[in-house]
Amino acid sequence: MNRNKILYSGAIILAVTFIAALLVALVLYSIGASPLATYKTILTGPLSDLFGVTEVLVRSVPLMLVALGIAISFRSGILNIGAEGQIQMGVIASTAMALAMPHAPKAILLPAALMAGALAGAVWGGIAGWLKAKLQVNEILSTVMLNYIAAQVYTFLLRGPMLDPNELETGSGTPQSMRLPEMAFLDTLVPGTRIHMGLILALVAALLVWMLLWKTTLGYRMRTAGAGAKAARYAGIPVERYLIVAMLMAGGFAGLAGAVEVSGVHHRAIEGISSGYGFAGIVVALFGALHPGGIVPSAVFFGILLIGADMTQRSASVPANMVLVLQGVIILSIVSAQSFLRNPYAQERFFRWFGKFSSSARKAGKGAQS
Amino acid sequence: MTPSLEPISELKLEGITKRFPGVLACDGISLQVRRGEVLALVGENGAGKTTLMNIIMGLYRPDSGSIHVNGEEVHFHSPGDAYARGIGMVHQHFMLVPNMTVAENLALGLKELHHFMNLDIKGAAKRIREVSERYELPVNPDAYIWQLSVGEQQRVELVKTLCLGARLLILDEPTSALTPQETDDLIVRLQRMASELAIIFISHKLNEVKALSDRVSILRHGAVVFNGQTANHEPSELAALMTGHDVVLPRNEGSGIQGEALLSVQNLCVRGDRGNLVLDGLSLELRAGEVLGMAGVSGNGQREFADALAGLRPVESGQILFGGKDLANRTPREIIHAGMGYVPEDRQTEGIVPSFSVKDNLILKDFAEPRFSKMAFLRKKEIDSNAEVLKERFDIRCPSTSTATGSLSGGNIQKVILAREISRGPKALVAVYPTRGIDMGAQEFIHEQLLARRREGIGILLISEELEEVMNLSDRIAVIYKGKILKVLPAVEATRERLGILMAGLADPDSPGDEQAEVPAGVVHE
Structure with missing residues (x-):
């Protein structure tokens, strides 16, 4: 059966x-493109050499983290469309934290930067959760609106208070922050490529999310609230509280994804750093059946699509x-x-x-x- | 779809067999029904009734066997094909759009009313009036569905099916959501309609079968075990054939002496969903070791009372004293911990999480207790073994305890809920419509369980609209009317007639002291 x-x-x-x-x-x-050639490039191109493979994994890290958060929120009955804004908040907070303590040792600075990112994302997601729990504000509306606000805040900070002073004096005025102190970098896994410790972090996170949702009483509460709010209330589970908890976690994972992008890949806050991961993460989560065991391969698959699409732009002139x-x-x-x-x-x-x-x-x- | 011109004179099934993975749902079923006749198809949940009807309607294809209409073999691929030959079905759960009118709901299914850029609502309304007049089914085509009572919606479904051209009606448990009055009304109407139509009446309520049908066919485990004229057989005989053993619904043979007061409700006022006072000074006392039946026509405050007891609805004023504490306006959690068990009215979405497994639903209230969790982690082995024990003890029929609970039959879902509530060892148990829509076998089991708990000293508040059930199980019966307790009488003094009169809000004929039906708040007659 x-x-x-x-x-x-x-x-x-x-x-x-x-x-x-x-x-x-x-x-x-x-x-006017050849579908077969395009698909062939997309699916085989990225995997044809080691560099391609590592680039796929680099892309899959933020997708994985965001999708894990999405899975938590969807399973708890709240649809988080706001990962994009939560990522940006995470980027800002982790960058600020790393720049604020340029001389701290790595054992303190790196965790502090990552935590700051997760926390900022959690707050941004928590707002939508709180609005839903206390005022019955539809979370799809609130998260989308919070995305717009986050985007404006992000642009303002990068072009104003957080703009790299060097850019003003000698550079082209590109809106970006100062470079992070090296003590705030995530280590590279394979020398000569960009793949970093964030991958391990994301895989561990996947394991933890699986344990959280299916092995703990907290996860049981959250899944009950999501799968049957009425039954949850009947059984004495305060559903509204777990909506907020779910959004804090979902936002936290998105914020962490932002922080990991900063300390693992770009080493500074730049414009367009989230590159749509917040939305792609929803697809990854759904394609992975809202289960960590599905999300990990699904994130890699979408990593292939992203890198493959870049390649088709060059080889087959498909945008x-x-x-x-x-x-x-x-x-x-x-x-x-x-x-x-x-x-x-x-x-x-x-x-x-x-x-x-x-x-x-x-x-x-x-x-x-x- | 155009209504068939040729009336149905006969529908005949021959050797219908349908196998699902692991289950033989229909095992060589042969049936026939003719115009002017009501065939009752009875059987327990899971006997294959609904599968068989879905085969007739073209939703499933049989593995073998054939369907004949007026002697001609037919192959239906969709309900549309079945309607084209004059066969229509009214489902147990209504298929109506609440924020549309009756006429608009009909127009949804009638393609001939859909012209380019124009929907002929007037035509739909006209068709409804014709049909409702002809079959004496009063329906206002301009009423919105949400404004109608459940009984009226049932009539709309009937009219809709007839308007779509059905001359053979399949009614799948049409009375399961109706009050007793609405049920009686429906049966009278169906009897009148039967002269012009053929009706297949699916039910497991044998008194209705007895009242309405000409012939009865009994299904058990997917096979027809009995065919006969309804008039020649007693309901008890049919019940035995249906379940495979003699069914004797247990009775409360109690002495009438109970323990001390367990739950004392005083002057309870609670608002309904529309903000009006639905409970208006309700007072009631439940003693340890008794079954207190609450009889009343549904909609007189029973649901709101149960909600308030479970902490799911705010209490405006009044007290709910339980074990020395006032539980009014406490959280569900606190009330659960105080030792209150609750079998909710809405078993599908409130009593269980349908997508969760049986074993997960069995710990819905206790997952955080040390027995099932350790350091915030669930104890899988403990949860598994708990489920196996309860599955055995409460005869929960499920392929495994990992099966999604929502896929079980109503009776088995109710057993899951009852198993959870009883195994928690409550001091009091509130059971709301515990056997509504449940087959005889499961009903018997649930009644036995409730009486066994009564003997153990648990106080049970049984809210029901089935007078048989209330009279069989209760020590005392409280009649609720318009948010107040009209009278509490010992079960031995209750008769159907007396309860019926009280439920209608009229003065009690047997106690001349009652001048008025509206008893002052707070006064409880013993």
């Missing part, structure tokens, strides 16, 4: 991915933004597929069809043997 269900879900997800790819192929075709189209189509396909996944009648039809197929295949097999 259970195996059948997994088989069915697997088949639906494969079919959905295929349909999404087909739809994007139409778009590619319409802009890298095509990946955004692909992401959008995948979200729509996954959400649409939910109705099939939950429909027992569709499932019955699938197995009728599958049963016919496999029995005729068996017959054909027997025919070949005799």
Whole structure:
């Protein structure tokens, strides 16, 4: 019974991915690119050498962290669309923390910078959680609006108070902060590449989130609040409190992703540092079935898509933004597929069809043997 | 879809078999029903009734067997195909859009009313009036669904199905959400309609089956175990065939002497969802070791009373004294810890988290207790073994304790809830409509459980609208009317008629002392 269900879900997800790819192929075709060549570049290009592989992983780190937070919030019944703003808040706070103590030892400075980022993201997410819990403000509206506010605050700080003084005196005036002291850097894992300790951090975080959600009483409370608010209240679980807790955690993970981008990759706050990870993280989380075990491979897969899209821009002159189209189509396909996944009648039809197929295949097999 | 021109004179199923992974849902079922006849299809939850009907409606395809309409074999691929041959179904859960009018709801399903840039609502309303007149089913086409009572919505479903051209009606447990009065009304209407139509009436309430049907077919484990004329068989006989053993609903044979007061509710005032005072000075006392039945037509404050007792609804004024503490306006957590058990009315979404496994639902209130958690971590082994023990003890029928609880039948969901509430060892148990829509076998089991807990000294408040249930189980019966307790009488003195009169808010005929129905607040008659 259970195996059948997994088989069915697997088949639906494969079919959905295929349909999404087909739809994007139409778009590619319409802009005059070769869909096959594009897909080939996207999927194989990034993995053709060590540097490509490490770059994929570099991209997957923030995706993983953001998606883990998204999974916590979605599982707790609150839809966090505000990871983008929470990332930016995390970037600001961790940068400020690192720049404030330039002479602190690494054992203090690095954790302090990462913690500051997580905390700032948590506060930014917590606002939406608090608004939802106390004033019933729809979290989708509030998180999207908080994204706009965060973007403006970020721009203001980078162009004003936090702007690197060197840029003003000698540079081009590029809006970016001062470079972080080296004591605030995450170590590189493979010399000569950009892959950093953040990957280990994200993998550990995935394990912790899994344990939190499925092994602890706190996770049980949060999942109950998300899966059945009415039953949760009946059982004495204060649902509103866990909405706030969930948003604090979701924001914390997004903020941490921002901090990790600063101390692992860019080593300073720059414009466009979040590069859409806040939104892509939602796709990663949904594609990973809101489960850490799915999110890790899903983040790597989207890392491949991001790097692959850069490559197609160069090799096949397909704009890298095509990946955004692909992401959008995948979200729509996954959400649409939910109705099939939950429909027992569709499932019955699938197995009728599958049963016919496999029995005729068996017959054909027997025919070949005799 | 166009209504079939040719009326249905006969629907015949031959050897319908349907297998799901691990389950034989229908095992060679043969049935027939003719125009002018009501066939009752009875069976416990999970006997295969609904699967069979879904096969007739074209939602499932049978593995083998055939369906014949007027002697001609048919193959339905969707409900649309079934409607085209005049077969329509009213589902147990209504398929109506609440913020649309009756006419708009009909128009949703009638393609011929959809013209380019124009929807013929007037045509829909006209069609509704015709049908509602012809079958004596009064329905106002311009009323919004949300304004209608459950009984009226049921009529809308019937009218809608008839408007879509159905001449053979399949009614899937049509009375499960109705009050007793609405049920009686529906049965009378269906009897009248039956002369022109064919009706398949799915139910496990045998008195309704007896009242309405001409013939009865009983399903057990997916097979027809009995076919016969309803008039020749007693309900008890049918119940035994349905469950496979003699069903004797247990009765409270108590002496009538109970322990001390356990729960004392005084002058309770509670507001309803619309802000009006739904409970208006309700007073009541529950003693240890008794079943106190609360009878009343639903909507007289029962739900709000239960909510207030569980801490799920604010109390305006008054006290809920339980074990020496006032529990009014305490959190659900505090009330649970005080030793109050609660079987809620809404078992699907309040009593359980449907997507959670059976074992997770069994610890819904106790997951943080030392028994099931250690240092904030859940103790998986303990949770597993707890589930296995309770599954056995409460006869919860599920493939495994990891199955999603929402996929179980109503009776088994109720057993999960009861298992959790009882195994927690409460001092008092509030059970709201505990057997509504549940089959005989499970009902028998639940009643036995409640009486066994009574013998152990637990005080049980049983809120129900089934008079049989209240009279069978209670030591005392309190009648609630418009947010007040009208009268509390010993169960031995209660008769159906007397309770019925009290439930209607009329003066009690058997106690001349009552001049008025509206008893002053706070006065409890013993």
